[in-house]
Amino acid sequence: MRTRTPQTVPIVDCDVHPMYDRFEDLHPYLPVRWRRHFEERGVRTYARARDRYNHPNKTYRVDAVPEAGHAAGSDREFTLEMHMNPFGITAALLLPQQPYGVTAWGDADAVYAFLAANNDYFRDCWVDFDDRYCLAITVSPHDPLRAAAEIRRHAGQPGIVGVQLLLMDRMMGDASFDPIYEACCEAGLPIAVHQSGSEGCYYTSQVVAGGVPRSYGERHVVLTQVGAANVVDLIVSGTFERFPDLRVVMVEWGFSWLSPLTARMDLFWERDPRAAPLVRRWPSEYVQDHITLTTQPLDEMEKRHEWDALFSSPGLDRLLLFSSDYPHYDTDDPGLVINSRIPEQMRSAVCYGNAVRTFGDRILRAAHRIAPERTDADSHGEQSHDR
Amino acid sequence: MTQIQASPSAVDEFISLGPLVQFPIGQVKALELDGRVIGIVRTVNGIHALGNRCPHQGGPICRGIVTGTMAPSDPDEYVYEKDGEVVRCPWHGYEFELATGRSVGGAVRGRVPVYTAEVRGDEVFFSWRRGATTS
Amino acid sequence: MIVDCDRHVAVGDYAELFTHMPQSWQKHFERDEFVGSVRDAASHIKLTDRFGDAVRVGSEACAEVDLALAVPHQGLTINGWADQVAAKTFITALNSWSIQNWEAYSAGRSAILVSPYDPEWSARVITEAVSRSDRYSAVALPLSSTLLGANSFDRIYRAATEADLPVVVHFSGVEGHYLGAPPLSGGVHTTAFARATLMPHLAESSITSLCFGGTFEKFPGLRVLFSGFGFAWLPSLLWRLDREWRTFRHDVPWVKQPPSEYVLDSVWLSTWPVGEAAAEWPSLFTSERLRSRVVFGSHDPFDGDTVDAIRDTLGESADAVLGHGSPVLARSLGAVK
Numbered sequence: 001m002r003t004r005t006p007q008t009v010p011i012v013d014c015d016v017h018p019m020y021d022r023f024e025d026l027h028p029y030l031p032v033r034w035r036r037h038f039e040e041r042g043v044r045t046y047a048r049a050r051d052r053y054n055h056p057n058k059t060y061r062v063d064a065v066p067e068a069g070h071a072a073g074s075d076r077e078f079t080l081e082m083h084m085n086p087f088g089i090t091a092a093l094l095l096p097q098q099p100y101g102v103t104a105w106g107d108a109d110a111v112y113a114f115l116a117a118n119n120d121y122f123r124d125c126w127v128d129f130d131d132r133y134c135l136a137i138t139v140s141p142h143d144p145l146r147a148a149a150e151i152r153r154h155a156g157q158p159g160i161v162g163v164q165l166l167l168m169d170r171m172m173g174d175a176s177f178d179p180i181y182e183a184c185c186e187a188g189l190p191i192a193v194h195q196s197g198s199e200g201c202y203y204t205s206q207v208v209a210g211g212v213p214r215s216y217g218e219r220h221v222v223l224t225q226v227g228a229a230n231v232v233d234l235i236v237s238g239t240f241e242r243f244p245d246l247r248v249v250m251v252e253w254g255f256s257w258l259s260p261l262t263a264r265m266d267l268f269w270e271r272d273p274r275a276a277p278l279v280r281r282w283p284s285e286y287v288q289d290h291i292t293l294t295t296q297p298l299d300e301m302e303k304r305h306e307w308d309a310l311f312s313s314p315g316l317d318r319l320l321l322f323s324s325d326y327p328h329y330d331t332d333d334p335g336l337v338i339n340s341r342i343p344e345q346m347r348s349a350v351c352y353g354n355a356v357r358t359f360g361d362r363i364l365r366a367a368h369r370i371a372p373e374r375t376d377a378d379s380h381g382e383q384s385h386d387r
Numbered sequence: 388m389t390q391i392q393a394s395p396s397a398v399d400e401f402i403s404l405g406p407l408v409q410f411p412i413g414q415v416k417a418l419e420l421d422g423r424v425i426g427i428v429r430t431v432n433g434i435h436a437l438g439n440r441c442p443h444q445g446g447p448i449c450r451g452i453v454t455g456t457m458a459p460s461d462p463d464e465y466v467y468e469k470d471g472e473v474v475r476c477p478w479h480g481y482e483f484e485l486a487t488g489r490s491v492g493g494a495v496r497g498r499v500p501v502y503t504a505e506v507r508g509d510e511v512f513f514s515w516r517r518g519a520t521t522s
Numbered sequence: 523m524i525v526d527c528d529r530h531v532a533v534g535d536y537a538e539l540f541t542h543m544p545q546s547w548q549k550h551f552e553r554d555e556f557v558g559s560v561r562d563a564a565s566h567i568k569l570t571d572r573f574g575d576a577v578r579v580g581s582e583a584c585a586e587v588d589l590a591l592a593v594p595h596q597g598l599t600i601n602g603w604a605d606q607v608a609a610k611t612f613i614t615a616l617n618s619w620s621i622q623n624w625e626a627y628s629a630g631r632s633a634i635l636v637s638p639y640d641p642e643w644s645a646r647v648i649t650e651a652v653s654r655s656d657r658y659s660a661v662a663l664p665l666s667s668t669l670l671g672a673n674s675f676d677r678i679y680r681a682a683t684e685a686d687l688p689v690v691v692h693f694s695g696v697e698g699h700y701l702g703a704p705p706l707s708g709g710v711h712t713t714a715f716a717r718a719t720l721m722p723h724l725a726e727s728s729i730t731s732l733c734f735g736g737t738f739e740k741f742p743g744l745r746v747l748f749s750g751f752g753f754a755w756l757p758s759l760l761w762r763l764d765r766e767w768r769t770f771r772h773d774v775p776w777v778k779q780p781p782s783e784y785v786l787d788s789v790w791l792s793t794w795p796v797g798e799a800a801a802e803w804p805s806l807f808t809s810e811r812l813r814s815r816v817v818f819g820s821h822d823p824f825d826g827d828t829v830d831a832i833r834d835t836l837g838e839s840a841d842a843v844l845g846h847g848s849p850v851l852a853r854s855l856g857a858v859k
Contacts, residue, residue: 056773062477063450171709209698209707209720210727211669217770218734221762222707225723229708236716256761260754263798265719271825276715299761306757309805330479330769333444443768457775462736463673465775480769492778494768 009348010090010367011338012355014294015194015251015323016083017097018126018133020118021074025125029117037110044105045098048197053216057329064327072327073097076126076133083326084132087334090352091132091363093192093323095164095251096122099138100196103168103205108142115140116150127159131366134359136162136192144176148183155187161359162192162249168204172230172248173237181243190247190358199226206230227253228261235265235286238278247358248291252325255293259313262287288315292358294323295350296332298341307341317346321354394421401505401512410434410511413471417449420513424449427504427511428485430471435485436504436513437474442490442497446478456482456491474499524587524829525847528692528749528792528819530567531592531620531632536560542615550608563596566695567750568824569714586829590630591851593662593692593749594620597635601664602700606639613637617647621655631659631851633690638666641674645681652685659851660690660747665697667704670728670746671735679741686853688745688790691728693721725751726759729789733763733781734774738788746789747850753791753816754799757806760785786811790850792819793843796827796835803836813839817847 020026023043027035064082066075073079084092099118102111119137126133137154139147154160163184170176172193184191198205200212200219206226213219227250240246265283269276279286301307311317322338325331342350355363395402404427410416415426415437424439426449439449455470473482473491482491488498503516533539536557540548551557597616600609613635624630634651636644644663651658661682668674670691682689698706698717707723725748731737738744763781771777793799793816799807807813820826833840 056770057475057480058477061446062452063447169709171711174709206708207705208727209723210665210704210731211667213669213727213731213734214671215734215770215773217766217773218730220770221730221734221759221766222723222727224762225707225720225726228723229706229711229720232716232719233708233711236711236713236719254758254762256758257755259801260722260752260758260798261719263754263801264722264752264795267795267797268715268718272715276713279715297765299758300765301761305808306761306806309802312805313801333446333478336444457772459778460775462740462776482772492771492775494771494780 010352010364011088011322011334012091012093012352012363013084013089013324013326013334014093014249014321014355015296015325016079016092016094017073017325017327018076018079018094018122019071019074019096019098020121021070026117026121029120029124030113034110034113034117038114041110043101043114045101046197047100047103047201049104049201052201053219055216055329059329060327061329061331076129079326080130080132083324087338089132089334090367091134091355091365093161093359093363094122094126094133094135095192095194096138099140099164100166100198102140102142103166103196103198104202105142108146111140111142112146112150119150119154123154123157123160131159134159134161134363134365136164138164138166139180140166141168141170141177144179148179151180151183151187151189155183155189159362159365160189161363162190165191165193166196167193167206167230168198169206171206171233173233173235173239175237178242181239181246185243185245188245188360190249192249192251193227193230194251195223195226195253199223224254224257228257231258231261231287231291232265234290235279235283236276238280240286240290241278241280246290249321249358250291250293251323252294252296254297254299255295255316255320256299256310258287258293258319259316284315288318292319292321292354294321295337295342296323296325297330298332298337311343311346317349318354318357320346320350321358322350388417388419388424390419394423395514398515401514404511404513407506407509407511413453415449415451415453415474425502425513426474427513428453428474430485432472433486434504434506434511436502437485437488438500438502440500441476441478441481441483442499443476443479443481443495446476448474448476448483448499450477451475452477453485454482459492523589523845523848525818525845525851526587526590526820526822527690527747527790527817527847527850528794528826529590529592529822530595530824531623532564532594532596533560533616533619539612539615539619542618543611547608547611551612560596563599566599567595567693569695569718588629589847589851591633591659591690591847592620592624592630593633593660593690594635595692595694598662598664598692598694599696600637601666601694602696602703604702606637610637610640610643614647617651621657624657631657633660633662634658634687635662635664636678638664638668638675641677645677648678648681648685648687652687656853658687659853660688662690662692664694665691665704665724665728667702669731669735671731671733671737673735675737676740679737679744683741683743688747688850690747690749691725692749693724693751697721697724722751722755725791726755729759729785730763730781732789733784734777736774736776738784739776739778742788744788745850747792747817748789749792749819750794750821751791752795752798753793754802756785756791756815757802757812786815790815790817790846792817792821793832794819794821794827796832800835803839813843814846816843817850818844
């Protein structure tokens with residue numbers, strides 16, 4: 001039996017994937033003609049081409065299935081009970097994943113109907129259900145002006161803390177995204193970018209370097225490159241000069257590649273600043289001022305000094321946001337990561353301080369009524385399933 | 388999950404977990420013994436008892452699937468083996484041999500805890516003794 | 523000992539190659555636009571004509587070192603050509619030119635250019651080249667949009683291994699730029715600055731493909747040098763390689779050990795631009811195995827690193843790194859002055 005003691009640090013989990021269980025759950029949020037459209041044409045809610053890159057196991061944790069026949073991540077109470085409560089998670093950034101499928105859709109009208117329905121559903125059924133749930137509403141690049149309108153529709157609503165921007169072939173520094181960034185800055189909402197699964201699958205996707213990886217696992221090794229490429233593109237395109245208030249959260253792209261990348265950019269910029277005329281200051285400064293990155297999937301090293309070296313990278317303590325990626329297969333266990341991996345001196349920043357700086361106080365809207373409890377397991381740095 | 392009221396009080400003490408028919412081949416049957424979860428896995432060749440902790444990040448092994456695996460092979464060949472003798476962690480999919488708890492292919496350090504299960508007549512017996520299993 | 527694994531030579535005028543090809547091919551290539559493109563091919567390595575000084579072509583590049591590997595980089599740009607038949611004639615001529623060019627410089631060694639689009643032909647080129655001269659110290663394989671772990675490259679790896687030559691991979695500069703050349707990560711990058719920044723990803727993807735494709739199981743003696751891509755990113759890649767292998771081992775069961783082991787045995791990276799590794803070198807490159815992966819590569823004459831720059835950044839370990847290239851270019855050592 002676990003004993004519980006008061007938690008000392010709020011924890012914001014910046015990557016939790018809720019799902020709706022059945023398409024009928026969206027019906028109240030869809031005009032009739034769109035219900036009929038999707039019933040007739042079907043709804044593709046996954047982005048990855050499963051006949052090109054098929055996952056060898058399951059894409060979700062088997063123990064995250066709430067009960068037979070229901071999808072992992074589809075039960076808001078089960079998610080609280082098995083993920084948020086045991087670890088004392090004060091807030092979860094919800095990044096709905098069924099919208100990712102629209103990155104393979106061609107019909108922009110269908111896209112915006114579907115995304116609006118998703119945004120409304122998760123706001124009503126998750127955000128309004130428990131104030132620990134905070135939502136990044138989803139927009140796509142099909143029509144940036146409509147995306148901006150959707151952002152404005154939700155701006156200022158309780159529990160709406162960010163904008164999940166789906167990516168297709170255009171990189172984040174492309175000027176076509178400017179209406180989206182303008183709306184985000186106006187509303188004080190950061191952009192969150194997560195892999196959709198479409199990467200490396202279609203002509204309408206971004207790709208990893210060099211060619212076509214042969215297997216899911218090989219592709220997953222180098223998938224972080226797409227995150228890196230977009231960080232470069234934001235900086236080189238002068239996006240942060242045009243939008244000095246813009247904040248970007250890179251979710252599930254890793255971060256151990258960041259220090260060599262920014263060092264390289266700084267070096268090249270110093271040698272020839274006119275080769276990147278829209279860059280007005282050190283590239284690494286744009287990263288420090290505008291970008292945060294989530295911790296999952298945390299690299300796994302054999303030796304203590306490698307952990308120490310990774311976390312001693314200058315400025316990293318201000319860049320990282322704790323994340324679990326619940327309920328996906330490559331989840332990081334919060335107890336292990338927070339208590340045994342994140343250095344103690346960075347813990348507050350990574351658990352909530354950087355999240356507050358990124359999303360504002362609104363991310364901790366539940367904090368006033370919660371004194372999250374800490375289990376004995378936490379103090380030993382292990383999660384026990386069967387004490 | 389089935390709860391067994393008694394738990395062996397000494398390492399070599401065996402208790403009955405119930406009739407063999409309650410343990411279908413090829414699945415991890417999770418049981419709670421005095422607050423601790425174990426998994427009993429019946430195979431074609433024997434019966435195994437696992438602890439509920441993956442050495443990687445502590446995942447609940449007893450929720451894993453029983454499968455075989457691919458042997459180390461020549462490039463571009465698949466050689467399937469150990470059907471029903473491997474459990475795959477429900478989180479990251481790491482594979483462990485049921486008989487020893489060892490990681491397949493040496494992929495990860497550490498083992499899944501392995502205890503002792505026996506079939507006596509048509510009943511399954513369990514003890515907390517670590518290590519080998521019998522058929 | 524100082525071994526420079528990343529030097530470049532080029533012809534100043536394509537007419538210099540004409541005597542190295544059959545007359546009818548000479549007449550094919552002898553056209554204004556092709557001849558006029560000679561500086562395009564050279565400047566791709568710089569990635570932009572705003573990036574550093576003008577190209578210095580020529581072969582003075584073996585001064586101050588005991589051994590220099592020179593890649594005729596104009597030949598790497600065939601990965602942006604549309605005519606891969608003409609490309610083979612072009613690189614044959616470059617191979618012939620470069621070996622004659624190096625005759626006078628005992629510290630100079632050339633890389634044999636091959637074509638990723640015709641591995642069978644390339645294997646013959648390797649075998650014939652080493653039978654004619656001992657001044658070749660590597661096989662230069664341009665990157666194509668087929669990743670290096672594909673079976674189609676096995677003939678090249680077999681020939682290289684039998685000749686005891688490493689395969690050297692260097693970007694041509696048209697990657698992510700010319701249609702048909704390998705893509706860079708993300709989408710279309712319109713600035714050379716962004717492309718230069720992201721070039722190391724080509725090495726990452728290639729290494730991943732070699733490991734997950736089982737190439738080092740098939741060719742345990744194969745040595746692969748990724749030149750011009752830097753090295754500070756290597757620890758991050760090794761962690762990801764091993765993590766993904768642990769999850770997906772059963773999907774690639776021919777990968778019989780953690781992929782990082784293959785890299786630590788068989789892959790090398792050159793130093794340029796060494797300045798970007800100032801933080802990672804002391805903190806992450808702490809084991810001899812990892813350090814031994816890094817070889818000196820000046821990237822001369824393209825805005826590269828001098829020996830002093832290596833010493834400034836790598837400190838006490840600089841001298842060792844300056845000589846790390848010798849086991850990579852093993853065939854050459856007997857002939858060093």
